[in-house]
Amino acid sequence: MSVTTREIQALDSAHYIHPFTDHKSLSGKGARVITRGEGVYIWDSEGKKIFDGMSGLWCVNVGYGRKELIDAATRQLEVLPFYNSFFQTTNIPAARLADRITGLAGERFSHVFYGTSGSESNDTNVRMVRHYWETLGQPERSVIISRKNAYHGSTMCGASLGGMSSMHAQGGLPIPGIVHIEQPYHFGMAPDKDRGEFGIEAAGWLEQKILEVGPEKVAAFIGEPVQGAGGVIIPPKTYWPEIQRICDKYGILLICDEVICGFGRLGSWFGSELMGAKPDLMTFAKGITSGYIPLGGVVVGKRVAEVLIEKGGEFTHGFTYSGHPVACAVALANLDVIEREGLIERVREETGPYLARQFAELSDHPLVAGAETMGMVGGLVLMKDKSRHIGFDPSLDVGMVCRNHCFANGLIMRAVGDRMIIAPPLICSKEQIDEMMERVRICMDATLADLQSRGWMDADNQVHARA
Ligand SMILES: *Cc1c(COP(=O)(O)O)cnc(C)c1O
Numbered sequence: 001m002s003v004t005t006r007e008i009q010a011l012d013s014a015h016y017i018h019p020f021t022d023h024k025s026l027s028g029k030g031a032r033v034i035t036r037g038e039g040v041y042i043w044d045s046e047g048k049k050i051f052d053g054m055s056g057l058w059c060v061n062v063g064y065g066r067k068e069l070i071d072a073a074t075r076q077l078e079v080l081p082f083y084n085s086f087f088q089t090t091n092i093p094a095a096r097l098a099d100r101i102t103g104l105a106g107e108r109f110s111h112v113f114y115g116t117s118g119s120e121s122n123d124t125n126v127r128m129v130r131h132y133w134e135t136l137g138q139p140e141r142s143v144i145i146s147r148k149n150a151y152h153g154s155t156m157c158g159a160s161l162g163g164m165s166s167m168h169a170q171g172g173l174p175i176p177g178i179v180h181i182e183q184p185y186h187f188g189m190a191p192d193k194d195r196g197e198f199g200i201e202a203a204g205w206l207e208q209k210i211l212e213v214g215p216e217k218v219a220a221f222i223g224e225p226v227q228g229a230g231g232v233i234i235p236p237k238t239y240w241p242e243i244q245r246i247c248d249k250y251g252i253l254l255i256c257d258e259v260i261c262g263f264g265r266l267g268s269w270f271g272s273e274l275m276g277a278k279p280d281l282m283t284f285a286k287g288i289t290s291g292y293i294p295l296g297g298v299v300v301g302k303r304v305a306e307v308l309i310e311k312g313g314e315f316t317h318g319f320t321y322s323g324h325p326v327a328c329a330v331a332l333a334n335l336d337v338i339e340r341e342g343l344i345e346r347v348r349e350e351t352g353p354y355l356a357r358q359f360a361e362l363s364d365h366p367l368v369a370g371a372e373t374m375g376m377v378g379g380l381v382l383m384k385d386k387s388r389h390i391g392f393d394p395s396l397d398v399g400m401v402c403r404n405h406c407f408a409n410g411l412i413m414r415a416v417g418d419r420m421i422i423a424p425p426l427i428c429s430k431e432q433i434d435e436m437m438e439r440v441r442i443c444m445d446a447t448l449a450d451l452q453s454r455g456w457m458d459a460d461n462q463v464h465a466r467a
Contacts, residue, residue, distance in 0.1 A: 005045040008033050019154070032407070037064025040425050040432055042412075051436055053412045053422040058228055058260045058377075059291030062337045063427040069292045072333035076326045085114075085323040094323030097331050101284070101299055104269045104335075108278060111305045114297040114322045118259035118285035119153025121296040122222070125255050125281055126157050126178075127317050129220045132253070132304050135312045141219045141252075142177050145209050149183045151229035152222065152257055152283075161222055163230075179213060181205040183227060184235040187370040187381065191389060199236030203243045210250050220253035220281075225271030228260035231419035232379030234372055240275035253304065255281045259296070263287035264338055264426050266375035267348030280304055290334045295327035343426045347375050354430050358437045365441070367448045367457075376428065379421045382447070384457055392418055396456055398447075405446040411439040 009030030017023070018031070033045035040063055042052050055061060062069070076093060083091055098112040113128070115121045126144060133141040146152065148163035159167045160174030163183070168174055184202035186195050193201075210218050221243065227233040247254045256279035261271025263284070268274045270282060280303050285296030300308075308315060321327070338344060352375045359378045362371040369389075371380035382402060384392045392398040399415030406413040406420075414421050424436060451457040 005033055006030070008045065039063045039065065040428055049410060050407070051411050051424075051432075051439060053406075053424050053436055053440075054414050055376075055423050055425045056291045057286070058265070058423045059286035059289075061264055061287045061426045062290045062334060062341075062343070063425045066290070066292075066337060068333045068337055069290065069330050072329045073293060073326055076329035080325050082321075083325065084320065086318060091323065091325040091328070093325045093328035093332060097328040100332065100335060101288075101297075105282065105299045106273075108280075108301045108303075109282075109299050110302045111300040111309075112297050113300060114295070114324070114328075115285075115319050116294040116321045116324065116327070117153065117296045118257070118283060119155040119158035119296075120319060121259075121283045121285060121298050122152045122161055122257065123155055123157040124298050124317060125220075125222065125283060126161070128281070128298065128300070128304065128308070128315070129253050129255070131312060131315055131317075132307055133219050135307050138216070140217055143213050143218050144178050145206060145213070145218060145221045146178060146180050147183045147223055147227075148180050149185070149230040149233070150180075150222075150224060150227060150257075152224075179209060181209045183230065183233055184239045185233050186236055188233075191370075195236045196238045199238030200242050202235070203239050203246060206243055207246045207249075210246070210252070215250045215252075218250065218252045220255050221247055222255040222257060224257045224259075225261045225275045225277065226266065226374055226377060228377065228423070229416065231416035232373075232377050232421045232423075234374050234379075235275075237276075240272070240277040244277050253280045255279060255283065257283040258299075259283055259285045260287070260377070260423070263335075264344045264347055264375075265377060265423065267344060267352045268375075269344065288334065289327060289330045290337075292334070293324075293327045293330045294321075295324065295331055338426070341427070347426055351426075351428060351430060351433060352376060355424075355428075355433050358433060362437075362440065362444070365444050365448075367444055367451070373422075376426055377421070377423045379416075379419050382418045382420060392456065394418075398451065398456070401450060402443065402447040405450065406439075406443045409439055409443050409446065411436065411443060413440065413443065 012031050013027045034042050035045050036043040040052055042050050101112050102109045113124055130142050146161045150163040152158045152161035156175055160178045163180045182205055186198050190198050256272040258270050266274055272279050280301040282299040289295045356373045359371050359373045362368045367382050369381045369383040369386035382398050384390050399418045402420055403415040
């Protein structure tokens with residue numbers, strides 16, 4: 001490469017405002033420049049090879065450098081790089097993909113609405129459910145209930161649906177008509193309670209909120225089957241069936257945000273399947289194209305689709321790039337790879353359980369508490385004294401300390417507060433899981449030594465000797 005890392009960092013720092021970034025703290029060191037990817041690895045501009053334990057940003061499910069996806073994009077770019085779907089027109093990949101996705105989603109679903117991201121698709125959900133209730137003559141049913149620490153994107157509506165307090169602190173969010181209940185975080189909120197009972201109790205907060213708002217005003221509940229950006233919060237098994245029961249009881253629509261959980265991440269086509277929920281709408285993005293090109297959308301259940309199509313008139317909503325032919329062609333090729341390689345079955349039956357066992361064993365590390373996975377996502381908590389369930393002072397930003405050790409040791413792991421999370425590509429083999437876990441151990445040891453030398457953790461917490 002003819003440019004140097006420093007040249008790119010200088011351009012970047014002078015002109016590029018990054019997402020979710022404190023630029024003052026970045027500009028001193030300069031951004032890491034990622035230049036190449038292959039399989040489960042990425043390389044930076046200094047030639048350092050890094051195991052991508054986050055699949056880009058929960059999306060590169062089939063791994064980097066897949067010729068099938070590249071060829072599909074190239075072919076479609078040559079034939080028809082773009083045409084819109086506004087003027088009673090369509091294109092071949094968009095129609096074929098809608099058929100394919102609804103087929104995978106099952107019986108209850110009949111249609112797809114396309115956008116280019118998860119955020120736009122959640123905005124679509126809000127507009128669609130409100131239009132649904134207006135069409136049915138119940139316009140007062142407009143309130144959407146969501147959860148604290150949820151992530152549903154970063155547009156005005158997506159950030160409002162989300163429950164990130166740091167996001168709500170800027171720009172007057174949430175917008176009106178969106179309210180939140182607590183998340184079902186057993187380890188963080190009630191570790192001493194029976195997990196199943198806690199799940200029922202947490203779902204009960206939805207019913208309380210419905211009654212508080214007034215059942216006749218509630219349009220929908222939205223939730224991620226497993227909260228991703230909130231720190232990989234895996235709810236108790238009892239949670240989603242109870243949420244479903246409550247939605248049914250009050251006739252409110254259920255939206256599952258499958259942006260991370262969809263297309264194989266948990267070992268199923270959609271996370272809600274495994275969780276025992278029967279959503280009316282499902283948001284997708286990320287894994288649908290393995291991140292090779294932006295595409296998102298909403299899978300629309302028959303309950304909503306029939307009303308919109310039969311009685312709704314024109315739904316005055318859409319995007320220039322709704323049903324983008326190149327993105328849809330890449331998605332079709334991506335689904336082909338997932339099916340041909342049996343990635344979903346492999347995650348469910350083989351690599352997912354393998355990762356779960358390895359991850360659980362991390363709990364023998366003095367720094368690690370509450371390590372669990374589901375399919376190809378996992379999260380663990382860093383604790384100062386796990387025997388007494390005492391965490392670190394949040395201002396120390398221990399997660400960031402750990403993340404930096406991961407980078408230094410050739411592993412991408414993300415920090416959410418003191419939760420460290422992974423979401424490796426679905427193509428990850430058992431050998432690659434071993435390699436990743438070996439690096440995780442090295443990073444945990446390095447973090448522990450660092451924290452002890454800073455005096456943030458007792459020195460008598462010895463690193464356990466391992467074979
Ligand atoms: C990433 C994400 C979104 C937002 O998707 P963008 O493509 O970044 O707009 C929405 N919901 C969930 C669950 C996500 O993980």
